[in-house]
Amino acid sequence: MRLGALLPNAGKAGDEIVTGFALDHRKVAPGTIFGAFQGVRVNGEDYIPAAIAAGAIAIVARPEVRVDGAVHVADANPRRAFAALAARYFAPFPATTVAITGTNGKTSTAELTRQLWQAAGHRAASIGTLGVTT
Numbered sequence: 001m002r003l004g005a006l007l008p009n010a011g012k013a014g015d016e017i018v019t020g021f022a023l024d025h026r027k028v029a030p031g032t033i034f035g036a037f038q039g040v041r042v043n044g045e046d047y048i049p050a051a052i053a054a055g056a057i058a059i060v061a062r063p064e065v066r067v068d069g070a071v072h073v074a075d076a077n078p079r080r081a082f083a084a085l086a087a088r089y090f091a092p093f094p095a096t097t098v099a100i101t102g103t104n105g106k107t108s109t110a111e112l113t114r115q116l117w118q119a120a121g122h123r124a125a126s127i128g129t130l131g132v133t134t
């Protein structure tokens with residue numbers, strides 16, 4: 001997907017291909033949209049130059065943050081803006097999504113649930129420690 005499809009005001013950068021999203025500057029690759037958020041212990045805004053150097057084509061951050069070398073997606077609530085962009089990029093999202101937490105039995109429970117839904121005629125997939133199962 002091109003950046004311009006996600007951000008109509010991206011200008012010349014709109015022709016660049018979006019390859020993914022990252023919140024960790026060490027996970028940025030060429031074409032990534034980087035979310036730079038203030039945290040309790042770490043300020044993601046401090047890593048904007050490193051993300052751009054690694055190939056980030058857009059940075060989602062507060063309006064007052066300085067961004068040079070990438071499109072600045074400025075929003076007073078950058079987490080919300082980042083989530084909205086990611087939702088459009090990864091669409092369509094399933095109508096039903098289930099997460100399983102706990103200490104023991106997560107993989108078995110997820111696999112049994114996937115198999116039951118498939119047996120009932122529903123499309124189902126599982127993403128976890130075993131990888132992606134469809």
